Amino acid sequence: MRLESTSSSPRPRVLSTQALPVGTRLDRWSVARRIGGGGNGTVYEVRSRPGGRSYALKLAHAPSDLRFQREARALRLLRHPGVVRLRATGIWHTGTAAYPYLVLEYVRGSTLYDWSRARNPTARHVASLLAQSAWALDAAHRRRVLHRDFKGDNLRIRDDGRLVVLDWGASWHPEASPLTSATRLPPGTGPYRSPQALLWSMQAPRQAAPSEHYPYTVADDLYAMGVTFHRLVVEQYPPLVLQEPRPPLASATLRVLNPRVPEPLARWIGELLAFTPEARPASAGSLARDVHEALARAGPAWDAPLFDWYEGASTATRTTQEENGGGAVAPGEEAALHSARPLRESRVQLHREKRWRRRRVRSEVEAQCTTESAGPSAQRHVSRRIRIAGALSLVVCIAGALAQVGIPPGNTAALPAQQLARTEGPADTGLPATAHPFPIAEFPWPADAMSTTEPHARCATRLHHYLLAAFSAASLNACSGPQVRPGPEKCPVEALESMRRLELPIGVGGFIQLDLQQPDDSDQTNYSIVVSDGPITSRLDETLGHLPTNTLFYGRIWTGGERIQGRYTRVRTPDGSEYPVCFVLGNATGMPKDQGSRPGYTRVHPWSNAMAVDRFP
Numbered sequence: 001m002r003l004e005s006t007s008s009s010p011r012p013r014v015l016s017t018q019a020l021p022v023g024t025r026l027d028r029w030s031v032a033r034r035i036g037g038g039g040n041g042t043v044y045e046v047r048s049r050p051g052g053r054s055y056a057l058k059l060a061h062a063p064s065d066l067r068f069q070r071e072a073r074a075l076r077l078l079r080h081p082g083v084v085r086l087r088a089t090g091i092w093h094t095g096t097a098a099y100p101y102l103v104l105e106y107v108r109g110s111t112l113y114d115w116s117r118a119r120n121p122t123a124r125h126v127a128s129l130l131a132q133s134a135w136a137l138d139a140a141h142r143r144r145v146l147h148r149d150f151k152g153d154n155l156r157i158r159d160d161g162r163l164v165v166l167d168w169g170a171s172w173h174p175e176a177s178p179l180t181s182a183t184r185l186p187p188g189t190g191p192y193r194s195p196q197a198l199l200w201s202m203q204a205p206r207q208a209a210p211s212e213h214y215p216y217t218v219a220d221d222l223y224a225m226g227v228t229f230h231r232l233v234v235e236q237y238p239p240l241v242l243q244e245p246r247p248p249l250a251s252a253t254l255r256v257l258n259p260r261v262p263e264p265l266a267r268w269i270g271e272l273l274a275f276t277p278e279a280r281p282a283s284a285g286s287l288a289r290d291v292h293e294a295l296a297r298a299g300p301a302w303d304a305p306l307f308d309w310y311e312g313a314s315t316a317t318r319t320t321q322e323e324n325g326g327g328a329v330a331p332g333e334e335a336a337l338h339s340a341r342p343l344r345e346s347r348v349q350l351h352r353e354k355r356w357r358r359r360r361v362r363s364e365v366e367a368q369c370t371t372e373s374a375g376p377s378a379q380r381h382v383s384r385r386i387r388i389a390g391a392l393s394l395v396v397c398i399a400g401a402l403a404q405v406g407i408p409p410g411n412t413a414a415l416p417a418q419q420l421a422r423t424e425g426p427a428d429t430g431l432p433a434t435a436h437p438f439p440i441a442e443f444p445w446p447a448d449a450m451s452t453t454e455p456h457a458r459c460a461t462r463l464h465h466y467l468l469a470a471f472s473a474a475s476l477n478a479c480s481g482p483q484v485r486p487g488p489e490k491c492p493v494e495a496l497e498s499m500r501r502l503e504l505p506i507g508v509g510g511f512i513q514l515d516l517q518q519p520d521d522s523d524q525t526n527y528s529i530v531v532s533d534g535p536i537t538s539r540l541d542e543t544l545g546h547l548p549t550n551t552l553f554y555g556r557i558w559t560g561g562e563r564i565q566g567r568y569t570r571v572r573t574p575d576g577s578e579y580p581v582c583f584v585l586g587n588a589t590g591m592p593k594d595q596g597s598r599p600g601y602t603r604v605h606p607w608s609n610a611m612a613v614d615r616f617p
């Protein structure tokens with residue numbers, strides 16, 4: 001890889017890996033600005049072409065830094081909305097040194113503590129973030145990945161309130177390359193270390209062999225989470241404890257420091273900070289579920305700002321943020337008008353988007369239901385004899401399908417609609433029906449739109465919906481099973497033209513939520529949803545060319561082969577504009593099926609990529 005200038009202007013002079021000049025090129029990535037630096041690397045905002053999408057490129061300070069390899073491997077194991085996504089890796093060769101780098105999704109927003117200072121959050125906000133970070137850690141722990149440097153500085157809060165865990169360079173996972181460390185404690189940050197880690201490091205020089213390392217566990221990550229949220233709600237670290245305190249650090253103590261912290265929130269934090277690992281929550285997931293359930297019942301006390309420094313602000317000190325309902329700010333931290341305005345605008349935009357989603361998603365479901373129930377006119381006027389034949393086929397199909405999923409045909413009447421839905425609902429996973437990775441108040445999708453169990457107002461019930469769909473399929477296909485994907489096809493000229501105008505070059509890929517009609521439970525269990533042949537609506541989860549986040553992709557999937565194939569031919573942006581496009585699901589070879597798939601029952605990860613193509617394979 002060469003280091004070069006982006007233009008014909010003189011090549012930028014590189015002074016240090018920690019201060020690359022704007023315009024420096026690392027492979028195809030061009031530096032747009034320096035975001036910040038940590039102990040091991042410097043993070044730059046980069047683009048692969050002018051005006052293109054931003055990424056965060058993290059360049060190692062030390063040549064051949066093994067942490068980068070470790071971070072890349074951990075991130076490849078984790079695909080979760082609460083975990084920063086890895087786009088690419090590379091090595092910058094300069095002189096005789098080779099500096100590894102990672103290209104990550106660029107997470108707009110601010111770090112947890114900055115976010116809190118600028119916003120004076122409510123207990124509900126904080127609990128929502130506690131649940132989100134717990135879901136993200138739980139997803140990692142299920143994959144046997146330990147973060148080992150969990151702290152507020154490594155959490156970024158997006159503008160829409162979603163939390164992303166960054167900096168997995170210190171993480172541990174079964175295939176991690178070993179990090180040599182003089183201290184023998186894993187890399188991490190002092191105040192976030194558990195009492196066990198501190199005690200071990202104090203005693204280790206006498207007791208342990210030089211090669212012995214501290215046995216870091218899930219309980220250490222949970223303790224670090226407790227420290228993070230303790231600092232967040234009382235603006236100080238918890239006391240250093242090296243022997244079990246009597247009485248234990250009670251939630252009451254925390255509430256003395258900040259009486260606005262509701263008892264359950266103080267209790268959760270207290271439990272995370274329990275001296276003995278056994279007294280901490282059994283898992284990050286169990287904590288997340290508790291928080292989520294409590295939030296669903298939380299009263300108005302949870303909606304008051306957590307800090308009182310905003311109270312009593314005279315109108316003279318009120319800022320644009322306050323005037324526009326954006327919440328108060330700390331004395332001395334009032335946002336200047338020039339930054340308050342974008343803040344306000346982004347909030348207004350968020351509201352608009354929420355409203356749009358509510359309408360759009362509803363109309364989406366309605367449209368699909370209407371199409372399926374009404375069907376093409378040929379079907380509507382189908383003769384009585386064909387209906388009878390169709391009904392008979394339907395019975396055979398349902399019996400066949402039930403046999404495939406192991407449900408005795410005689411029991412269909414007793415089946416709740418949820419069990420006939422395509423997704424495995426929380427009941428299948430042993431989770432409470434209310435469980436969701438993001439508390440309802442914070443998750444940008446309306447609960448009704450994402451639910452597979454709630455019948456839609458105009459779509460009688462899921463059962464009805466599926467019966468109608470099955471009836472249509474049975475009538476038309478005579479129970480033909482998975483449909484055959486059509487052969488290769490050129491992308492129509494108008495689609496190529498609109499992709500050119502939308503700056504979607506062939507080969508560019510975007511991150512999508514595969515099936516809009518299924519809840520995003522990706523972090524709860526085994527990362528799978530169940531899909532079947534037919535139309536599909538996916539949601540773009542990032543900006544791609546001129547397509548904004550939340551653009552809908554309309555297409556069709558086929559599940560009959562080794563891999564799932566999908567073609568998208570139309571997109572609709574949040575402002576309602578539609579464009580013809582040609583995108584495939586995954587890449588030219590499709591998308592892998594998850595374990596447990598069998599004919600007629602295809603499990604997949606709920607998140608995937610869609611790639612622009614000039615011909616469908």
Ligand SMILES: Nc1ncnc2c1ncn2[C@@H]1O[C@H](COP(=O)(O)OP(=O)(O)OP(=O)(O)O)[C@@H](O)[C@H]1O
Pocket residue numbers: 035036037038039040041042043056084104105106107108111153156166167169
């Ligand atoms: N993907 C990202 N998107 C946006 N900002 C990011 C991203 N990754 C890191 N940053 C920001 O870049 C800055 C430096 O990152 P970071 O501290 O993680 O570097 P580091 O070398 O890993 O630090 P350390 O290992 O010492 O914690 C921080 O402000 C962080 O919030």
